[in-house]
Amino acid sequence: MSLLILKGLSGGYGEVDIVADIELTVGAQEIVTIAGTNGAGKSTLVKALLGLLPQVRGEIVLDGQSLSKLAAEDRFYAGLAYVPQVANVFGSLTVRENLLVVRGVQQLKTRLQEVLELFPTLVEKLSQRAGNLSGGERQQLAFARALMPSPKLMVLDEPTAALAPALVEKVFGLVSQLPARGVAVLMVEQRARQALAISQRGYILDQGRCVLSGLASDLLADSKMTQLYLGNR
Ligand SMILES: Nc1ncnc2c1ncn2[C@@H]1O[C@H](COP(=O)(O)OP(=O)(O)O)[C@@H](O)[C@H]1O
Numbered sequence: 138m139s140l141l142i143l144k145g146l147s148g149g150y151g152e153v154d155i156v157a158d159i160e161l162t163v164g165a166q167e168i169v170t171i172a173g174t175n176g177a178g179k180s181t182l183v184k185a186l187l188g189l190l191p192q193v194r195g196e197i198v199l200d201g202q203s204l205s206k207l208a209a210e211d212r213f214y215a216g217l218a219y220v221p222q223v224a225n226v227f228g229s230l231t232v233r234e235n236l237l238v239v240r241g242v243q244q245l246k247t248r249l250q251e252v253l254e255l256f257p258t259l260v261e262k263l264s265q266r267a268g269n270l271s272g273g274e275r276q277q278l279a280f281a282r283a284l285m286p287s288p289k290l291m292v293l294d295e296p297t298a299a300l301a302p303a304l305v306e307k308v309f310g311l312v313s314q315l316p317a318r319g320v321a322v323l324m325v326e327q328r329a330r331q332a333l334a335i336s337q338r339g340y341i342l343d344q345g346r347c348v349l350s351g352l353a354s355d356l357l358a359d360s361k362m363t364q365l366y367l368g369n370r
């Protein structure tokens with residue numbers, strides 16, 4: 138059975154549905170990419186999943202548990218992690234403090250060591266204030282914070298959007314290590330080719346509907362699809 142199941146998910150910010158009839162799954166060991174042009178509804182779909190969209194219909198099941206009626210905070214406790222586009226870390230706290238204040242973490246010190254294995258740069262900066270980190274380091278810290286409670290699924294909305302080109306590969310490298318550590322990934326990306334290259338499957342949204350889905354390798358090999366929906370990135 139899939140880790141995440143979206144069934145007939147529709148919704149928006151008011152009367153009008155922005156996303157409609159979305160059927161989507163993520164397996165326990167999978168990275169899945171959602172691609173599509175600007176305004177296609179990708180972020181709206183992410184908000185629906187996280188419990189941040191005012192009007193939603195349909196079913197959301199994570200690891201057998203229905204999330205559809207849960208508030209955003211309870212979805213977090215159910216195993217849904219999210220790294221926002223603008224990394225939200227506490228600038229006046231140290232890196233270590235930022236990691237230790239995360240709610241809902243069992244065995245805090247052990248978990249800290251496990252998470253830090255993925256972030257060698259942060260290990261050297263544990264005592265520095267987060268406000269003094271570079272943009273890339275701050276994003277690493279936001280990732281690390283999201284991983285602290287051992288989430289089942291990491292949701293990412295354009296994780297590379299605000300990054301210098303040199304850091305983009307690092308983020309994709311980090312994301313690709315998550316399934317082996319027990320965290321599946323659902324990722325929205327403008328750099329769809331690069332995202333699909335580290336994904337097992339992908340979904341293409343257009344005007345709020347899923348117009349195409351399949352194995353990432355098949356999507357990448359479909360030249361009509363890539364021209365229509367993936368542009369040159
Ligand atoms: N807070 C909002 N209130 C009303 N409409 C919104 C809001 N956010 C986005 N939209 C509309 O929803 C549509 C999809 O936007 P979005 O989900 O952000 O697309 P994408 O992430 O694929 O670029 C757009 O037409 C956008 O104008």
Ligand SMILES: [Mg+2]
Binds near residue numbers: 181
């Ligand atoms: Mg968006």
